[in-house]
Amino acid sequence: MEDFSFQHNVRARAGGTRQTAIVGVVASGNLEVLVERVLPDAECALDIKTAALGFGEVWRAVIGDFVERYSPGGLRFSINDGGARPDTVSLRLAQAVRLIAENGQ
Amino acid sequence: MTAPFRDITPAERARSTSFYEASARTRLELLLDAGSFVEFIGPEQREISPHLNIFDLPEQFDDGIVVGHGRLDGAPVFVAAQEGRFMGGAFGEVHGAKLTGLLRAAREIGRIPVLILFDTGGVRLQEANAGELAIAEIMRAVMEARAAGVKVIGLIGGRSGCYGGGGLIAGCCSALAVSEPGRIAVSGPEVIETNRGVEEFDSRDRALVWRTMGGKHRRLLGAADVFAHDNVQDFREAALALLDLVGPFGLERLKAEQERLADRLRRYGACLDAVDIWTAEGIAHAETVPELPADQFIALADRIGRTSRDAR
Amino acid sequence: MTLDDVLTSLFPDGHEVRNDKGVLLGSATLRSGASMLVLGVADRTALGVDEALRLSGQVLKSIDRGQGPILVLVDSDSQRMSKRDELLGLNEFLSHLAKVLIHADLNGRPTIGLLYGHSAAGALLATGLATRVLVGLPGAAPAVMDLPSMAKVTKLSMDALEEKAKSTPVFAPGLSNLAQMGAVHLTWSNTISLADQLEALLADMPAVQDRRDVLGKERGGRLKAAEIAERVRDLALQAY
Numbered sequence: 001m002e003d004f005s006f007q008h009n010v011r012a013r014a015g016g017t018r019q020t021a022i023v024g025v026v027a028s029g030n031l032e033v034l035v036e037r038v039l040p041d042a043e044c045a046l047d048i049k050t051a052a053l054g055f056g057e058v059w060r061a062v063i064g065d066f067v068e069r070y071s072p073g074g075l076r077f078s079i080n081d082g083g084a085r086p087d088t089v090s091l092r093l094a095q096a097v098r099l100i101a102e103n104g105q
Numbered sequence: 106m107t108a109p110f111r112d113i114t115p116a117e118r119a120r121s122t123s124f125y126e127a128s129a130r131t132r133l134e135l136l137l138d139a140g141s142f143v144e145f146i147g148p149e150q151r152e153i154s155p156h157l158n159i160f161d162l163p164e165q166f167d168d169g170i171v172v173g174h175g176r177l178d179g180a181p182v183f184v185a186a187q188e189g190r191f192m193g194g195a196f197g198e199v200h201g202a203k204l205t206g207l208l209r210a211a212r213e214i215g216r217i218p219v220l221i222l223f224d225t226g227g228v229r230l231q232e233a234n235a236g237e238l239a240i241a242e243i244m245r246a247v248m249e250a251r252a253a254g255v256k257v258i259g260l261i262g263g264r265s266g267c268y269g270g271g272g273l274i275a276g277c278c279s280a281l282a283v284s285e286p287g288r289i290a291v292s293g294p295e296v297i298e299t300n301r302g303v304e305e306f307d308s309r310d311r312a313l314v315w316r317t318m319g320g321k322h323r324r325l326l327g328a329a330d331v332f333a334h335d336n337v338q339d340f341r342e343a344a345l346a347l348l349d350l351v352g353p354f355g356l357e358r359l360k361a362e363q364e365r366l367a368d369r370l371r372r373y374g375a376c377l378d379a380v381d382i383w384t385a386e387g388i389a390h391a392e393t394v395p396e397l398p399a400d401q402f403i404a405l406a407d408r409i410g411r412t413s414r415d416a417r
Numbered sequence: 418m419t420l421d422d423v424l425t426s427l428f429p430d431g432h433e434v435r436n437d438k439g440v441l442l443g444s445a446t447l448r449s450g451a452s453m454l455v456l457g458v459a460d461r462t463a464l465g466v467d468e469a470l471r472l473s474g475q476v477l478k479s480i481d482r483g484q485g486p487i488l489v490l491v492d493s494d495s496q497r498m499s500k501r502d503e504l505l506g507l508n509e510f511l512s513h514l515a516k517v518l519i520h521a522d523l524n525g526r527p528t529i530g531l532l533y534g535h536s537a538a539g540a541l542l543a544t545g546l547a548t549r550v551l552v553g554l555p556g557a558a559p560a561v562m563d564l565p566s567m568a569k570v571t572k573l574s575m576d577a578l579e580e581k582a583k584s585t586p587v588f589a590p591g592l593s594n595l596a597q598m599g600a601v602h603l604t605w606s607n608t609i610s611l612a613d614q615l616e617a618l619l620a621d622m623p624a625v626q627d628r629r630d631v632l633g634k635e636r637g638g639r640l641k642a643a644e645i646a647e648r649v650r651d652l653a654l655q656a657y
Contacts, residue, residue: 001161020149025128026165027190034148034166051163078151080163145652146645155641156587160571172649174656183653198587202630202642206649213650214657228538230570232587233562235639237538238600238629241546242642244512245627248519273542276512291507291539292498299566300498317504328506356480356524359517363477366470366510374467379504417509 004048004056006063013041013073016101023095031081031089033096041073050081062086066093075100115139119338124262125286127337129171129186132222135337136260136344137175137184144173146203154197156232165191168199172207174217178345181217183207189224189265196270197229201239208246211255218256220344221278226293227269240270247277251354256280258347260340261287262320262333268293279351279417282343283320283329285399290318316379316395321402325383325394326369327411334399352415361416386411418554418607420459423490423533426611436460440468441490442475444483447619448612454479457490457531457544464540465497469510472544476517479526486527486619489518491545492534511539515547522549527622529615532557532592532601546600550623553592553604560590586638599633 014037024032031050039045046063066072070093077096084092113121119135127135133142146152148166157164169191174183185204187194204221211219228236247257259278261267266288267275275281275289283289292300294308307313316322324332330350331343373382383391386409397405420441424432427445434443434455439462445455456475458464476487496507522528530545533554541559545551553559564578567588571578582589586597595601602623605614630646633639 001158001163020147022130022148022166025188025190026163030190032148032165036149049163051161078166080165082163143656145649152641152645156585159581159585159587160573174653181657198639198642199645202645203649205630205642206646207653209646210650210653213654217657228561230562230567230588233567234589234594234598234600235587235633235642237542237561238546238595238598238633238639239642241542241600242627242629242646244515244542244547245519248516249523249627252520252523270539270542272508273512273515273539276509277516289506289508290503291496291511292503297498297500297503299569305498306500317500322504323506326506328509356520359513359520360477362509362513362516363470363474366466366506366513367474369505370466370470373505376504377501382504413509 002050002053004059006046006060008044008067009042010044010067010071010073012071014071014075014097014101017103018100021096021099023099024092026080026082028082029084029088031079031084031092033092034078035096035100036076037074037100038076039074044072044075046077046079048079048081050083052081052083058086062089066090070094070097072097116338119341120336122337123335124284124337124340125264125335129188129222129224132337133171133175133184133186136341137177137182138179141176142173142184143175144171145207146172152199154199154232156197156235160231162231168197169194170200170203172203177341183211183217183219184222185219186222187224187263189263192229193226194224194263194265195226195229196236196239197232198235198239200229201236201243205239205242205246208243208250212246212250212253215253215255218258218348219250220258220260221274222260222263223267223271223275224263224265225267225269225271226265227271237270240274243274244277247274251279254353256348256351258282258344260344261289261329262335262340263287266318279354280347281329282331282333282340282347283323284333284335285320286335287320288314288318289323289328312395321394322379324406325386325410327365327413330412330414332399332403332406350414358415358417365413365416418533418556420492423531423554423611427615429612438462440471442471448616451485452483453485454483454487455490458493458540459490461492461494461535463494463497464511464543465499465502466505466507466510469514469543473514473517476521480521486529487518487521489528489530489544489548491530491532491536491541493536493540493544495537496539511543514543518547523625529618532559535559537561549625550602550618551600552618553596553601555604555607557592558590559592559595562588563590597633597636597638599629599631599636599639602632
C-alpha cells in the first residue's frame with residue numbers, strides 16, 4: 001500500500017449542506033471516496049491509500065484537475081483505492097462532490 | 106445523484122435497478138421507504154478491519170457491510186447489507202460484529218424484524234479465525250432473536266451469492282427470497298473442484314453452477330420461499346410478503362424441518378443432477394427450467410415447488 | 418487422544434456411544450448418575466447431508482424424551498465437498514444441526530463441544546461452534562482454512578504466511594489461535610481424568626449468553642469484535 005496526502009487552497013466553498021457522503025467500493029480497478037465537510041471554506045484536503053504503487057505523479061495530476069474544476073472548498077476526501085484508472089478516480093471524485101452538494105443530513 | 110431521477114417515483118427507480126448490479130448502499134436506499142435509512146457506525150467512523158494491513162491489502166471504511174434501521178411500508182426494520190464487491194463480501198471481525206450487534210438489539214426489542222441482504226463468499230481468508238467465529242456468533246444471535254419473536258428475513262441476489270458460512274446463516278433465517286443469480290451453497294464451485302477434481306464439479310461449467318446452486322433450484326427445493334425478479338423493488342415486495350407469512354419460532358418448526366429435510370433425502374438423495382430432481386418433482390421438460398423467463402418460472406414454482414414455510 | 422481413549426476417560430463407568438461410519442450417536446451416564454446425550458463426528462469424517470441429518474434427528478429425539486447436558490465430540494473433516502451435497506442443499510442441513518443444538522442449549526439442555534481431533538469450516542460451525550462451551554484437547558488441530566489453500570488464494574509463500582502467523586492468531590490454523598479468538602473456551606489436560614474435568618465444567622457452566630467476543634478481547638485475539646457489536650447494539654436500542 002502507498003499513501004498520499006494533498007492540500008489545496010480553493011476559490012470557493014462547495015455547495016450544499018450534507019456533512020458526509022460516500023461513493024464507490026474498494027475492489028480491483030475501483031475505489032471508494034468518503035467526503036466530509038470539515039475544513040475551512042477556502043481549503044480542501046485529500047488523503048489517499050492505494051494498492052497500486054508508484055503512481056504519485058498521476059494522482060497529483062488527477063487531483064489538481066479535479067480541484068481546479070470543482071473548487072471543493074471545505075471538504076476532506078478520504079480515498080481507499082483498489083487500483084482504479086485515472087478516469088475512474090475522476091468520476092468518483094465528481095460523484096462525491098455532487099452527492100455532498102445535495103441538501104440534507 | 107437524485108437530479109436525473111426527479112421525475113420518477115422511488116418505486117419506479119427501484120423497479121429499474123438491478124439488485125445484482127447495485128451496491129449494498131443503493132440496495133438499502135431503494136429497498137426501504139425513501140429517505141428512512143439511518144446507518145449505525147457509518148463509514149465516516151472509519152471502523153476498518155484491523156487485519157488487512159497484515160496482508161498489505163486495501164481497507165474499506167465500512168468493512169464491507171452496512172447496518173442500520175429504516176422503514177418498510179411505514180414499519181420499522183433493522184437492516185444489514187453486505188457489499189459483495191469488497192473482498193467478495195466476506196465475513197471478517199468488524200464486518201461480522203456489526204451484524205451480531207444488530208441481531209442482539211433486535212432480540213432485546215423483540216418485535217422489530219431484521220432484513221439481511223446477503224452477498225458473500227463466506228469467511229474472509231485473511232482473518233479466517235475471526236470470520237468463522239463471527240459467523241458462529243451471528244448464527245447464535247439469529248436463533249436467539251427468532252426465539253424472542255423476531256423475524257429474520259434473508260434476501261439473496263448479489264454478485265457474490267451466499268456461500269460458505271453465509272449459507273449457514275441463511276439457513277438460520279425465518280425465510281429467504283432469492284433471485285436467479287442468487288446462489289446459495291456451502292462449498293463454492295472452485296473449492297469443490299480444487300478438493301475433489303474436475304470430474305466431481307467443473308467450476309467453469311456455468312450452467313452446472315447455476316442449476317446446482319442457483320436461485321431457481323433453491324426455490325424449487327423449498328430452500329427459499331420466494332423467487333424474486335432481479336430488481337430492488339421486487340426484493341422489497343418479497344420482504345414485505347415474507348414478513349406477513351412468517352409465524353413464531355419454536356421446537357415444532359425444527360421438528361418440521363427435520364422431516365422436510367429427511368423427505369428431501371428420501372425423494373432426491375439418489376439424483377445426480379438438478380434436472381433429475383426437477384423431473385422427480387413432476388416438471389415436464391425439466392431441462393428447460395434454466396431458460397424459463399422469471400414470470401413463467403414463478404408460476405411453475407408456485408404450482409410445483411416446495412416450501413419451507415413453518416419448517417425452518 | 419483416540420476416540421476410545423477419550424470415551425474411556427470421560428465415562429469410566431461405561432457408555433453407550435456407537436461409531437457408525439464416523440457418526441457418533443449414543444449416551445453415557447455421569448458419575449452423578451445423570452445421563453448425558455453424546456453425539457459427534459469421528460475419524461475425520463466429512464460432514465455431509467446424511468451425517469448432519471442423523472445427528473440433528475438424535476438431538477431432537479433427546480429434546481423430547483431425554484434430559485441433561487449434551488456433549489458433541491468433534492474429529493471431523495470440513496463439510497463434505499461434493500456435487501450431491503450441494504445439490505441437496507447442504508447449507509440447510511448444517512444450519513439445521515446448529516439450530517437444534519442452539520435450541521437445546523437455550524432450553525435447559527446445556528451443550529458442550531469437545532474438539533479432540535481435526536475440524537474445519539462448515540463442519541465446525543455446525544458442531545463445536547454451535548455449542549455453549551467448546552473445549553479443546555491437547556493435540557486437537559482445527560483449521561478454519563489450511564495454509565496451502567491460503568497460500569494459493571493470497572499468492573503468498575508458505576514461509577511468508579508462517580512468518581505472519583507468528584504475529585497474529587487471526588488466520589492461521591491451530592487450537593491456541595482459536596482459543597485466543599474466544600472460540601475455544603478452555604483446553605483440558607489429557608494427563609488427568611476427563612471425567613473429573615467434565616464434572617467440574619458441568620458444576621460451573623457459564624451462563625447461556627454468548628460471550629465469545631468478550632473472551633476474545635480478554636485474550637487479546639479479537640480486539641474489536643466485542644466493542645463493535647456493543648456499539649451497534651447500543652445505537653439500535655437507542656433508535657427504538
